[in-house]
Amino acid sequence: MLLFGGSRSGKTTILVIVIIYRAVRYAGSRHLICRLRTKDARSSVLHETMMPWLKKILGTKRFKLMVHDNYVKLWNGSEIWIGGLGDKEQVDKILGHEYNTIYFNEVSQISWAAVNVAYSRLAMNVPGCRNMFLYDCNPASPMHWAYKVFIRKIEARTDTPLMKPDLYTSMLLNPADNAENLATDYIEDILDTMPEKQRARFRDGLWVKAEGVVYEKFSEEMILAPDEMPERFDFVTAGQDFGLNITNVKVGWIGKTVYLIADYGAYNVPTRTFNEDLTEQGWYLNEDGTVNVFPTFCDPAGGERIQEITGGVKANNSVDSGIDYICALMERDQFYVSSRCTGVLQEIADYARDEANQIVKVNDHYMDAMRYAIFSQVQYGVVCS
Numbered sequence: 001m002l003l004f005g006g007s008r009s010g011k012t013t014i015l016v017i018v019i020i021y022r023a024v025r026y027a028g029s030r031h032l033i034c035r036l037r038t039k040d041a042r043s044s045v046l047h048e049t050m051m052p053w054l055k056k057i058l059g060t061k062r063f064k065l066m067v068h069d070n071y072v073k074l075w076n077g078s079e080i081w082i083g084g085l086g087d088k089e090q091v092d093k094i095l096g097h098e099y100n101t102i103y104f105n106e107v108s109q110i111s112w113a114a115v116n117v118a119y120s121r122l123a124m125n126v127p128g129c130r131n132m133f134l135y136d137c138n139p140a141s142p143m144h145w146a147y148k149v150f151i152r153k154i155e156a157r158t159d160t161p162l163m164k165p166d167l168y169t170s171m172l173l174n175p176a177d178n179a180e181n182l183a184t185d186y187i188e189d190i191l192d193t194m195p196e197k198q199r200a201r202f203r204d205g206l207w208v209k210a211e212g213v214v215y216e217k218f219s220e221e222m223i224l225a226p227d228e229m230p231e232r233f234d235f236v237t238a239g240q241d242f243g244l245n246i247t248n249v250k251v252g253w254i255g256k257t258v259y260l261i262a263d264y265g266a267y268n269v270p271t272r273t274f275n276e277d278l279t280e281q282g283w284y285l286n287e288d289g290t291v292n293v294f295p296t297f298c299d300p301a302g303g304e305r306i307q308e309i310t311g312g313v314k315a316n317n318s319v320d321s322g323i324d325y326i327c328a329l330m331e332r333d334q335f336y337v338s339s340r341c342t343g344v345l346q347e348i349a350d351y352a353r354d355e356a357n358q359i360v361k362v363n364d365h366y367m368d369a370m371r372y373a374i375f376s377q378v379q380y381g382v383v384c385s
Helices: 011-025 038-058 088-094 112-117 145-152 176-179 186-193 196-202 271-280 300-306 317-331 340-350 367-378 382-383
Strands: 001-004 028-034 064-065 071-074 079-084 102-103 132-137 170-172 233-243 245-254 259-266 296-297 311-314 336-340
Touching: 001 145, 011 028, 011 038, 011 064, 011 102, 011 311, 028 038, 038 064, 038 071, 038 079, 038 102, 038 112, 102 112, 112 259, 132 145, 132 336, 132 340, 170 176, 176 186, 186 196, 233 367, 245 336, 245 340, 245 367, 245 382, 259 271, 259 317, 259 340, 300 311, 317 336, 336 340, 340 367, 367 382
Parallel strands: 001 132, 001 170, 028 079, 028 102, 102 132, 233 296, 259 336, 296 311
Antiparallel strands: 064 071, 071 079, 233 245, 245 259
């Protein structure tokens, strides 16, 4: 179940109460509430929502907050864990358990790869308790994986129809639905006066491009079906981003025109394993089966991990210059993306700057890899030196 809609519409409160009910109803059960960052989960979910509602529902003596381990233990043996899927030190701890409920809070910030890994942990067996995934978000762009899965009912990576679409239900909740619990001037004086795109997202719960989107010139006309892509390229490059969400973007060049051929991402896997996955997919093979080891421009912060990537060399990490170059390619109709590049397509419409003109560092792993692959090639002499 996905609850999506505008800001302060009660989505988190509803799903936290569902978690508490399930923990009370099924003694000895275990439940997980996760966001991208643990600090945000602790602040907005644990302290602002869950603790007040636990006290209202159970009083103060029937649960205990285990501060250092980020979970609440109920008198009946049930546990409610809090964590962040973007924090390495937390991931191994929270994914080391099995759960009866996993609630992804604000999924617009969480990658499909991270969600997919967490899926395997919904495996705890408590008699009578049907295991359940819960999700909520302020809507992102229509290219986001949550829109594909819950609204369009298609697979996030392949765009093929879901095998069991009835499992993926959703409900729209907007601030107007929760008006009696909001400050009297919140909707009229704050939400109604936002810029158009922010108003559409945070008041009306619409799936729209983010405000301040970096690649504003990107359009659906730049997305090509696989059979519309060129059969041959002058040469190929790739970009590699490291971290919990590890990504690679493969780019073909014809003159100065770039074609994003494919992308691949994984979550919480070693670099060597990731590179082996690429090799097994035929990442370094031509159409005729011959080997093609091209330069893969890697995040310079990767250090020794760069050596574990086939063809790995340090990328040029000039963020603003790289973005400007890609924007110029779009303006000159020299930028195209295969529809197979679902990771890139899910991020590109939400890749944005904040009010301080800084890149919002959320769901930007494919964007970084794409920039490395393109701009480092242009600056190749600088990279080699």
